[in-house]
Amino acid sequence: MTDTYRNIPSLSERYRPYFRIGAAVNAKSLNTHRDLLVTHFNSVTAENEMKWEEIHPEQDRYEFAKADALVNFAREHGMFVRGHTLVWHNQTPAAVFLDDLGQTATAAVVERRLEEHVATVLGRYHNDIGCWDVVNEAVVDAGTGFLRDSRWLQTLGDDYIAKAFRIAHQAAPDALLFYNDYNETKPDKSERIYKLVAGLLDEGVPIHGIGMQGHWMLDDPALDEIERAIDRYASLGVRLHITELDVSVYGNVHGTGGQSQEVLPYDDELAKRLAKRYRSLFSLLRARKDVIESVTFWGVADDDTWRDNFPVRGRKDWPLLFDVNHGPKQAFWSVVEF
Numbered sequence: 001m002t003d004t005y006r007n008i009p010s011l012s013e014r015y016r017p018y019f020r021i022g023a024a025v026n027a028k029s030l031n032t033h034r035d036l037l038v039t040h041f042n043s044v045t046a047e048n049e050m051k052w053e054e055i056h057p058e059q060d061r062y063e064f065a066k067a068d069a070l071v072n073f074a075r076e077h078g079m080f081v082r083g084h085t086l087v088w089h090n091q092t093p094a095a096v097f098l099d100d101l102g103q104t105a106t107a108a109v110v111e112r113r114l115e116e117h118v119a120t121v122l123g124r125y126h127n128d129i130g131c132w133d134v135v136n137e138a139v140v141d142a143g144t145g146f147l148r149d150s151r152w153l154q155t156l157g158d159d160y161i162a163k164a165f166r167i168a169h170q171a172a173p174d175a176l177l178f179y180n181d182y183n184e185t186k187p188d189k190s191e192r193i194y195k196l197v198a199g200l201l202d203e204g205v206p207i208h209g210i211g212m213q214g215h216w217m218l219d220d221p222a223l224d225e226i227e228r229a230i231d232r233y234a235s236l237g238v239r240l241h242i243t244e245l246d247v248s249v250y251g252n253v254h255g256t257g258g259q260s261q262e263v264l265p266y267d268d269e270l271a272k273r274l275a276k277r278y279r280s281l282f283s284l285l286r287a288r289k290d291v292i293e294s295v296t297f298w299g300v301a302d303d304d305t306w307r308d309n310f311p312v313r314g315r316k317d318w319p320l321l322f323d324v325n326h327g328p329k330q331a332f333w334s335v336v337e338f
Contacts, residue, residue: 008328011040011321014336018289020080022296024244026304027066030073033300036326037073043080045243045296046070047306050083051091056117059095064124071128082243082296083125083132085180086118087164089150090137097151110155115167122171131176133211133243134168135161139192141183146192161196162205169206180211180243185221185229194232201236209239215298217248218277223284230284234291242285244298246319247277247331248307266318271330274318279334286338301326 012021022043023033030037037044048054049066056062074081096113099105105113122132138161140148147153152160161179168177179197183189193210200207210233216226233240249264264270285292299305303324307317321332 008039009336011332011336012042015295016042018286019292020294020296022080022082022294023300024084024296024298025070025073025300027069029300029304030069033304033326036300036322038077041079041300043082043294043296044070044074045082045084047084047298048091050121051085051088052096052117053091053093055121057093059113062120067125071125075128080294081125081129082241082294083122083129083175084243085133085136086121086168087114087134087138087152087160088136089148089152092151097155105155107156111163114164118164118167119171122168122175126172126175129172129175131178131209131241132168132172133180134177134207135164136180137182138179139181139189139196141186141189146195162200162203165200165205165207176208176239177206178209178211178239178241178243179207180213182213182215182244184210184212184214185225187225190229190232194236197233197236197238201238207238209241210236211241211243213298214242214245214295215248216245216277216281217251218273220251223280226281227284227288230288230291234288240288240292241294241296242292243294243296245295246298246305246307247274247281248317248319249274250312250315250317261312261315263315264318266323270318275330275334278321278331279338282335283338297321302329 015021020043021041022045023037023041024045024047026047046067049070055067071081097105097110138148139146165177181193184193197207197210249270285295297320299320301322302318302320305317305319307319321329323329
Protein backbone atom coordinates (compact mmCIF):
# COMPACT_ATOMS: atom_id res chain seq x y z
CA MET A 1 0.00 0.00 0.00
CA THR A 2 1.37 3.41 -0.96
CA ASP A 3 1.92 6.31 1.39
CA THR A 4 -1.24 7.91 -0.03
CA TYR A 5 -3.30 5.54 2.08
CA ARG A 6 -1.28 5.41 5.28
CA ASN A 7 -2.64 7.01 8.45
CA ILE A 8 -6.05 7.56 6.89
CA PRO A 9 -9.07 6.13 8.70
CA SER A 10 -11.02 3.52 6.80
CA LEU A 11 -14.36 4.90 5.64
CA SER A 12 -16.11 1.55 5.91
CA GLU A 13 -14.66 0.82 9.36
CA ARG A 14 -15.71 4.25 10.57
CA TYR A 15 -19.27 3.51 9.45
CA ARG A 16 -19.46 -0.13 10.52
CA PRO A 17 -21.77 0.80 13.45
CA TYR A 18 -24.10 2.55 11.01
CA PHE A 19 -24.28 0.94 7.56
CA ARG A 20 -22.23 -0.65 4.80
CA ILE A 21 -20.20 1.68 2.57
CA GLY A 22 -20.16 0.69 -1.08
CA ALA A 23 -18.82 1.81 -4.43
CA ALA A 24 -19.86 1.23 -8.01
CA VAL A 25 -16.99 -0.43 -9.84
CA ASN A 26 -16.10 -1.56 -13.33
CA ALA A 27 -13.63 -4.03 -14.78
CA LYS A 28 -10.95 -1.34 -14.95
CA SER A 29 -11.43 0.24 -11.53
CA LEU A 30 -11.08 -3.11 -9.78
CA ASN A 31 -7.40 -2.72 -10.66
CA THR A 32 -6.81 1.03 -10.95
CA HIS A 33 -8.66 1.78 -7.68
CA ARG A 34 -7.85 -1.43 -5.87
CA ASP A 35 -6.16 0.15 -2.84
CA LEU A 36 -9.02 2.57 -2.28
CA LEU A 37 -11.59 -0.19 -2.61
CA VAL A 38 -9.87 -2.57 -0.24
CA THR A 39 -9.22 0.14 2.36
CA HIS A 40 -12.45 2.09 2.37
CA PHE A 41 -15.35 -0.03 1.08
CA ASN A 42 -17.08 -3.21 2.20
CA SER A 43 -19.68 -3.39 -0.57
CA VAL A 44 -19.51 -3.17 -4.37
CA THR A 45 -22.01 -2.71 -7.19
CA ALA A 46 -21.36 -3.36 -10.86
CA GLU A 47 -21.58 -0.04 -12.66
CA ASN A 48 -22.46 -1.69 -15.98
CA GLU A 49 -21.12 -5.23 -16.03
CA MET A 50 -24.36 -6.88 -14.87
CA LYS A 51 -26.74 -4.87 -17.03
CA TRP A 52 -28.50 -6.93 -19.70
CA GLU A 53 -26.60 -5.65 -22.76
CA GLU A 54 -23.26 -6.35 -21.07
CA ILE A 55 -23.88 -9.73 -19.47
CA HIS A 56 -26.34 -11.09 -22.08
CA PRO A 57 -25.66 -9.20 -25.33
CA GLU A 58 -27.29 -11.78 -27.62
CA GLN A 59 -30.08 -14.23 -26.99
CA ASP A 60 -27.82 -17.27 -27.02
CA ARG A 61 -24.68 -15.61 -25.63
CA TYR A 62 -23.71 -14.58 -22.12
CA GLU A 63 -20.54 -12.69 -21.20
CA PHE A 64 -19.72 -13.43 -17.56
CA ALA A 65 -16.01 -12.60 -17.40
CA LYS A 66 -16.30 -9.03 -16.11
CA ALA A 67 -19.09 -9.81 -13.66
CA ASP A 68 -17.16 -12.86 -12.45
CA ALA A 69 -14.10 -10.68 -11.84
CA LEU A 70 -16.16 -8.35 -9.65
CA VAL A 71 -17.71 -11.20 -7.67
CA ASN A 72 -14.33 -12.86 -7.20
CA PHE A 73 -12.82 -9.58 -6.02
CA ALA A 74 -15.63 -9.13 -3.50
CA ARG A 75 -15.29 -12.69 -2.27
CA GLU A 76 -11.53 -12.28 -1.85
CA HIS A 77 -11.98 -9.16 0.26
CA GLY A 78 -15.10 -10.12 2.21
CA MET A 79 -17.33 -7.54 0.49
CA PHE A 80 -21.09 -7.50 0.09
CA VAL A 81 -22.30 -7.38 -3.54
CA ARG A 82 -25.34 -5.49 -4.81
CA GLY A 83 -26.61 -6.79 -8.16
CA HIS A 84 -27.55 -4.10 -10.66
CA THR A 85 -29.86 -4.37 -12.59
CA LEU A 86 -32.32 -6.85 -14.12
CA VAL A 87 -35.15 -4.83 -15.70
CA TRP A 88 -34.46 -1.35 -17.07
CA HIS A 89 -35.60 0.69 -20.05
CA ASN A 90 -31.95 1.37 -20.96
CA GLN A 91 -29.08 -0.97 -21.80
CA THR A 92 -31.38 -3.82 -22.76
CA PRO A 93 -30.83 -5.19 -26.29
CA ALA A 94 -33.66 -4.31 -28.66
CA ALA A 95 -33.74 -7.96 -29.75
CA VAL A 96 -35.25 -8.90 -26.38
CA PHE A 97 -38.51 -7.39 -27.62
CA LEU A 98 -38.40 -8.69 -31.22
CA ASP A 99 -39.26 -12.01 -32.83
CA ASP A 100 -37.19 -13.82 -35.43
CA LEU A 101 -38.67 -11.67 -38.19
CA GLY A 102 -37.79 -8.41 -36.46
CA GLN A 103 -41.37 -7.73 -35.47
CA THR A 104 -42.62 -7.00 -31.96
CA ALA A 105 -42.46 -10.20 -29.93
CA THR A 106 -45.47 -11.47 -28.03
CA ALA A 107 -45.78 -10.98 -24.29
CA ALA A 108 -45.30 -14.71 -23.77
CA VAL A 109 -42.00 -14.69 -25.65
CA VAL A 110 -40.64 -11.65 -23.80
CA GLU A 111 -41.70 -13.03 -20.43
CA ARG A 112 -40.00 -16.34 -21.23
CA ARG A 113 -36.82 -14.47 -22.15
CA LEU A 114 -36.95 -12.54 -18.89
CA GLU A 115 -37.39 -15.77 -16.93
CA GLU A 116 -34.44 -17.38 -18.69
CA HIS A 117 -32.21 -14.34 -18.23
CA VAL A 118 -32.99 -13.98 -14.53
CA ALA A 119 -32.66 -17.71 -13.85
CA THR A 120 -29.28 -17.82 -15.57
CA VAL A 121 -27.78 -14.70 -13.99
CA LEU A 122 -29.15 -15.12 -10.48
CA GLY A 123 -28.49 -18.83 -10.60
CA ARG A 124 -24.84 -18.19 -11.35
CA TYR A 125 -24.38 -15.72 -8.50
CA HIS A 126 -26.90 -16.84 -5.89
CA ASN A 127 -24.16 -17.61 -3.36
CA ASP A 128 -22.37 -14.30 -3.87
CA ILE A 129 -24.88 -11.51 -4.46
CA GLY A 130 -26.95 -10.52 -1.44
CA CYS A 131 -29.44 -8.21 -3.12
CA TRP A 132 -30.57 -7.10 -6.56
CA ASP A 133 -32.00 -3.95 -8.06
CA VAL A 134 -34.71 -5.92 -9.82
CA VAL A 135 -36.48 -3.02 -11.54
CA ASN A 136 -34.81 0.30 -12.22
CA GLU A 137 -36.41 3.70 -12.94
CA ALA A 138 -39.90 2.52 -13.87
CA VAL A 139 -42.03 5.53 -12.88
CA VAL A 140 -42.29 8.88 -14.62
CA ASP A 141 -40.71 12.02 -13.19
CA ALA A 142 -43.58 14.47 -13.58
CA GLY A 143 -46.94 15.07 -15.18
CA THR A 144 -50.08 13.01 -14.83
CA GLY A 145 -48.73 9.59 -15.77
CA PHE A 146 -47.47 6.86 -13.49
CA LEU A 147 -45.32 4.19 -15.15
CA ARG A 148 -42.66 5.00 -17.74
CA ASP A 149 -43.75 4.07 -21.28
CA SER A 150 -40.95 1.55 -21.76
CA ARG A 151 -40.75 -1.51 -23.99
CA TRP A 152 -41.30 -3.60 -20.87
CA LEU A 153 -44.58 -1.83 -20.17
CA GLN A 154 -45.67 -1.90 -23.80
CA THR A 155 -45.00 -5.63 -24.12
CA LEU A 156 -45.87 -7.10 -20.73
CA GLY A 157 -48.40 -4.59 -19.42
CA ASP A 158 -48.79 -2.81 -16.09
CA ASP A 159 -47.96 -5.87 -14.03
CA TYR A 160 -44.49 -6.40 -15.56
CA ILE A 161 -42.86 -5.06 -12.37
CA ALA A 162 -44.66 -7.56 -10.15
CA LYS A 163 -43.76 -10.32 -12.61
CA ALA A 164 -40.08 -9.32 -12.52
CA PHE A 165 -39.96 -9.49 -8.73
CA ARG A 166 -41.71 -12.85 -8.61
CA ILE A 167 -39.37 -14.25 -11.25
CA ALA A 168 -36.33 -12.96 -9.35
CA HIS A 169 -37.60 -14.40 -6.08
CA GLN A 170 -38.13 -17.79 -7.67
CA ALA A 171 -34.59 -17.75 -9.06
CA ALA A 172 -32.94 -16.56 -5.82
CA PRO A 173 -35.33 -16.97 -2.88
CA ASP A 174 -32.76 -15.78 -0.33
CA ALA A 175 -31.81 -12.55 -2.14
CA LEU A 176 -33.13 -9.15 -1.07
CA LEU A 177 -35.01 -7.55 -3.95
CA PHE A 178 -35.11 -3.77 -4.50
CA TYR A 179 -36.86 -1.18 -6.61
CA ASN A 180 -34.32 1.53 -7.56
CA ASP A 181 -34.91 5.09 -8.85
CA TYR A 182 -33.55 8.63 -9.16
CA ASN A 183 -35.16 11.96 -8.19
CA GLU A 184 -36.44 9.83 -5.35
CA THR A 185 -36.84 12.77 -2.95
CA LYS A 186 -38.89 15.04 -5.23
CA PRO A 187 -42.45 15.15 -3.85
CA ASP A 188 -44.30 14.02 -7.01
CA LYS A 189 -41.79 11.32 -7.88
CA SER A 190 -41.44 10.06 -4.31
CA GLU A 191 -45.22 9.63 -4.07
CA ARG A 192 -45.19 7.60 -7.27
CA ILE A 193 -42.43 5.40 -5.88
CA TYR A 194 -44.33 5.03 -2.62
CA LYS A 195 -47.52 4.16 -4.49
CA LEU A 196 -45.72 1.60 -6.63
CA VAL A 197 -44.04 -0.19 -3.73
CA ALA A 198 -47.11 -0.02 -1.50
CA GLY A 199 -49.17 -1.58 -4.27
CA LEU A 200 -46.65 -4.37 -4.77
CA LEU A 201 -46.61 -5.11 -1.06
CA ASP A 202 -50.41 -5.18 -0.97
CA GLU A 203 -50.31 -7.77 -3.77
CA GLY A 204 -47.90 -9.93 -1.81
CA VAL A 205 -45.07 -9.32 -4.27
CA PRO A 206 -41.65 -10.27 -2.82
CA ILE A 207 -40.08 -6.81 -2.71
CA HIS A 208 -37.81 -6.05 0.23
CA GLY A 209 -36.43 -2.58 -0.28
CA ILE A 210 -36.19 0.74 -2.09
CA GLY A 211 -32.98 1.99 -3.61
CA MET A 212 -32.64 5.75 -3.35
CA GLN A 213 -30.04 6.58 -5.97
CA GLY A 214 -28.83 9.82 -4.38
CA HIS A 215 -27.53 11.66 -7.45
CA TRP A 216 -27.66 14.92 -5.55
CA MET A 217 -26.18 18.42 -5.86
CA LEU A 218 -24.57 21.02 -3.60
CA ASP A 219 -27.86 22.73 -2.83
CA ASP A 220 -30.53 20.34 -4.01
CA PRO A 221 -32.42 18.46 -2.74
CA ALA A 222 -32.88 20.18 0.59
CA LEU A 223 -32.10 18.09 3.66
CA ASP A 224 -35.69 18.19 4.89
CA GLU A 225 -36.82 16.89 1.48
CA ILE A 226 -34.42 13.94 1.77
CA GLU A 227 -35.54 13.32 5.33
CA ARG A 228 -39.22 13.31 4.35
CA ALA A 229 -38.57 10.82 1.57
CA ILE A 230 -36.60 8.50 3.84
CA ASP A 231 -39.32 8.56 6.48
CA ARG A 232 -42.08 8.10 3.89
CA TYR A 233 -40.42 5.03 2.38
CA ALA A 234 -39.48 3.63 5.79
CA SER A 235 -43.14 3.73 6.79
CA LEU A 236 -43.70 0.88 4.32
CA GLY A 237 -41.52 -1.35 6.47
CA VAL A 238 -39.00 -2.00 3.70
CA ARG A 239 -35.21 -1.74 3.74
CA LEU A 240 -33.58 1.41 2.36
CA HIS A 241 -30.29 1.61 0.48
CA ILE A 242 -28.65 4.74 -0.87
CA THR A 243 -27.48 3.13 -4.09
CA GLU A 244 -25.71 5.66 -6.34
CA LEU A 245 -24.52 8.53 -4.19
CA ASP A 246 -22.54 11.43 -5.62
CA VAL A 247 -22.78 15.19 -5.24
CA SER A 248 -22.44 17.19 -8.43
CA VAL A 249 -21.05 20.71 -8.17
CA TYR A 250 -23.44 21.67 -10.99
CA GLY A 251 -27.22 21.64 -11.33
CA ASN A 252 -29.65 18.77 -11.56
CA VAL A 253 -28.57 16.30 -14.23
CA HIS A 254 -31.96 14.58 -14.11
CA GLY A 255 -34.11 17.65 -14.66
CA THR A 256 -33.93 21.34 -15.38
CA GLY A 257 -30.59 23.05 -14.95
CA GLY A 258 -27.20 21.41 -15.10
CA GLN A 259 -26.58 22.65 -18.63
CA SER A 260 -23.96 25.34 -17.93
CA GLN A 261 -20.95 24.93 -20.19
CA GLU A 262 -18.67 26.49 -17.58
CA VAL A 263 -16.16 24.13 -15.96
CA LEU A 264 -15.83 25.07 -12.33
CA PRO A 265 -12.30 24.91 -10.92
CA TYR A 266 -11.99 22.70 -7.88
CA ASP A 267 -10.67 25.46 -5.65
CA ASP A 268 -10.72 25.88 -1.88
CA GLU A 269 -14.16 27.46 -1.90
CA LEU A 270 -15.71 24.62 -3.89
CA ALA A 271 -13.94 22.07 -1.68
CA LYS A 272 -15.45 23.67 1.40
CA ARG A 273 -18.94 23.72 -0.09
CA LEU A 274 -18.73 20.08 -1.08
CA ALA A 275 -17.42 19.11 2.36
CA LYS A 276 -20.22 21.00 4.06
CA ARG A 277 -22.80 19.26 1.90
CA TYR A 278 -21.39 15.80 2.57
CA ARG A 279 -21.17 16.51 6.30
CA SER A 280 -24.86 17.43 6.36
CA LEU A 281 -25.89 14.45 4.26
CA PHE A 282 -24.03 11.90 6.36
CA SER A 283 -25.24 13.46 9.58
CA LEU A 284 -28.79 12.85 8.35
CA LEU A 285 -28.01 9.33 7.13
CA ARG A 286 -26.38 8.38 10.43
CA ALA A 287 -29.48 9.61 12.25
CA ARG A 288 -31.53 7.19 10.11
CA LYS A 289 -29.26 4.18 10.61
CA ASP A 290 -32.26 2.23 11.91
CA VAL A 291 -33.74 2.16 8.39
CA ILE A 292 -30.72 2.71 6.11
CA GLU A 293 -28.46 -0.34 5.89
CA SER A 294 -26.23 0.56 2.94
CA VAL A 295 -24.75 3.67 1.31
CA THR A 296 -23.07 3.16 -2.07
CA PHE A 297 -21.13 5.82 -3.97
CA TRP A 298 -21.51 5.78 -7.74
CA GLY A 299 -17.79 5.57 -8.37
CA VAL A 300 -14.64 5.54 -6.27
CA ALA A 301 -12.69 8.71 -7.08
CA ASP A 302 -13.00 11.82 -9.24
CA ASP A 303 -10.83 10.41 -12.04
CA ASP A 304 -13.56 7.92 -12.97
CA THR A 305 -17.09 9.31 -12.58
CA TRP A 306 -20.10 9.25 -14.87
CA ARG A 307 -20.71 12.88 -13.92
CA ASP A 308 -17.86 13.91 -16.23
CA ASN A 309 -19.24 14.83 -19.66
CA PHE A 310 -22.88 14.37 -18.62
CA PRO A 311 -25.02 16.16 -19.50
CA VAL A 312 -22.38 18.54 -20.93
CA ARG A 313 -19.56 17.08 -23.00
CA GLY A 314 -16.12 18.23 -21.89
CA ARG A 315 -17.25 19.36 -18.46
CA LYS A 316 -15.36 18.01 -15.44
CA ASP A 317 -17.24 17.28 -12.21
CA TRP A 318 -15.90 16.62 -8.70
CA PRO A 319 -18.60 14.57 -6.96
CA LEU A 320 -16.82 11.97 -4.82
CA LEU A 321 -14.75 11.79 -1.62
CA PHE A 322 -11.41 11.01 -3.30
CA ASP A 323 -9.69 13.26 -5.84
CA VAL A 324 -8.29 12.43 -9.28
CA ASN A 325 -5.05 11.25 -7.64
CA HIS A 326 -7.01 9.05 -5.21
CA GLY A 327 -6.21 11.24 -2.24
CA PRO A 328 -8.83 12.08 0.41
CA LYS A 329 -10.63 15.36 -0.22
CA GLN A 330 -11.89 17.73 2.43
CA ALA A 331 -15.25 16.07 1.85
CA PHE A 332 -13.77 12.75 2.99
CA TRP A 333 -12.65 14.24 6.29
CA SER A 334 -16.04 15.88 6.79
CA VAL A 335 -17.62 12.42 6.58
CA VAL A 336 -15.20 10.48 8.82
CA GLU A 337 -14.61 13.14 11.50
CA PHE A 338 -17.77 13.48 13.55
